Amino acid sequence: MVNELENLLSNNIKGMKRSAIREILKLTQRPEIISFAGGLPDPTLFPTEELAEVSSEVLKTEGALALQYGTTEGDALLRKLLVERYQKQGINIEEKNLIITTASQQGLDLTAKVFINPGDTIICGLPSYLGALSAFLSYGANLEGIELDQYGMRSDLLEEKVVELANKGIHPKFIYTIPDFQNPTGITMPEWRRLEIIAVAEKYNLIILEDCPYRDVRFEGAAQKTMLELDKSQRIIHLGTFSKVFVPGFRIGWAIASEEILDKIVVAKQATDLCTPAFVQRISARFIEKGLFDKNLSVIINAYKAKQQHFIKCLKEYMPSEVSWINPEGGLFIFLTLPEFIDTTELFQTAIEEKVAYVPGSTFYYNGEGRNTMRLNFSFMSLEKNEEGIKRLATAIKKEIAAKTK
Template sequence: MISDLKGTFSHISNNIKRSAIREILKLTQNPEVISFAGGLPAPESFPVDSLDGLISTMLKEEGAAVLQYDATEGVTELRELLLKKYQDEGIECSLDNLIVTTGSQQGLDLVGKVLVNEGDTVICGLPSYLGGIGAFQAYGAKMAGVPMDEQGMSADLLEAKLIELAEQGIKPKFIYVIPDFQNPTGITMPKSRRIEILELAHKYDVLLVEDCPYREVRFEGEAQPMMYELDNDDHVLTLGTFSKIFAPGLRIGWILGPEAVNEKIVIAKQSADLCTPTFVQKIAVRYLKSGVFESNLKKTIDLYHQRRDVMLSEMEKCMPKGVSWTHPEGGMFLFITLPENMNALDLFHKAIEKKVAFVTGNVFYCNGGGNNTMRLNFSYVNNEKAIEGIRRLAKIIEKEMVTTESEIFA
């Protein structure tokens, strides 16, 4: 063994931290545990039967071509289909604006790789997606959090943060937002808030990174325009993925962004993987063309809608007074806020003993806050288990509230 192995590692590798959620998931492998912890799509939503014949036909008709390398930017036919999807929504874009990635997590990593130097500041919501925070911190980013309200990141507090940073001589590299059914809160930004934040990005000349993994999974309410669509000055870079609307195992995502930024991302991607696997991209092309994509997505949306309703209904019945939660119009998550004097991490260990799991909210706060919050996933667990899991969780919370209150007045 090398004597100074620690000194052999790069600064980037030393910046990388284990995913708190992945570590939690190890504790939930027991089939008896009812887990609301993972961000997992329902296996029932995967179009297994449709893909069986589709892949066989693809191999017969295209043969070795689907097993060969392809362009770093992605299979042209897939990029054209994705562009048509955006163009049908009225978004102006071309092939130069779109790169296929190996999952949207690679997109986040490439954004960090291309834009972040050690010590640079990146602005995100309080709370915000752990995978995004981790990807940017790996390249040395200092995360500056902006609190959220019921409409997402506060525009007023964002401007206050931008002014505060400017007074310190700091210009942030970009603002990271998840405008639709945000992870972890499930909150959606209305159009008015998106415009406010975009105007601030223009005013302070800061790039905006818009993460859209759940946008298509809407149960109710009106779809809000993408920030990329609202922009007219190359200030927005958008990340998309098939993980929540097709299958995460394919690992297909994409970046829709300004051509000048994409040129750098393509070069960075070449050193990472040369190209996203041709085989899975070709499957996606066939699937999108088959007409099954739309019908299966509708079934997925209906399933998640039902599961969300069941969970919310049971929470209304069981959760003790003083506990509040979000009511997402889509996506996969809702967020619980406990009384301020409670600690979700204490509850987590007690919940695991009762064979129910969640993610503590503090891992989504770049400033170390959120100790009295937790994230629950409603897409994965069936209705029967969800009802039982919420009942167990409510009892644990109620018992902890009584204990905490007794300690305060002791």
């Protein structure tokens, strides 16, 4: 055993913490627990039969290519098909603007690696996706949060914060945002708010990291233009992924940016994993090419829409009147707000006793706020288990409210 291991560790690893969500998932492996904790897709929707056929075909006809090392930038066919999908949306990019990553989490990590020095400042929404915050903190970033309203990150507070930091001699490295079905709140930014944030970024020479893992999972309303499309000054780094709309086990994501920025991300990826596995990239490419991806996406959207509608119906039926929530137009999550005197971290143990689990909202606040909130996932469980889980959670919440208001 190594003596005084702590003295040998890097400052980076000392600053890292285990993912609270992953640790919660460990606690909820008991079969009697109904878990709303993970952002897990429904495994019954994985296109296993079609994937078996495509995988076999790729092995038989392209095995030498698919089983070999690939380029850092990614499979040429997959990049071409992804670029074509963006071009159909009116987004003017070329293959030189897109790199395949090992899921969007790697895109977050590579962006942090490229831009963050210890002590640098990053601006994020308050609350924000835990995986992004962890990636930024692992490189020594200081986080500055901007409150959200019903339209997402408040652009007025963003500008105030940028000016405040400038007066202290601090220039943030980038703004991190999830404009579509934000994790954890489910809020979607309207186009006018996206333009306001881009205007602030242009005025103060800031980069925007636009994270879009849920964009294709829309149930209602009109799709908003991406910030990538709205931007005219090439300051957007756009991240996408197949994890929520195809199969998470393939770990396929991508980053889109200007050639200048993307070149640095390529260099960072070469030092990280050389390349994303070529086999799953080529399978994904052939799956898209055969029209199977869009066919399966329609199935996923319809299934999740039904789950979300039923979930909200059950919340209305079983939750006490003191609990409120946001009704998102898509995505995988519902964000609950409880009375301010309820701490959902403390409530968690009561919930486990009722055999139901969730993620306490404070997990998504780097500053410890949001203690009366929680995030619930509706995509993973069946309709029946979602309803039973909401009943159990409502029971736990009612018990906590009664105990606190004696």
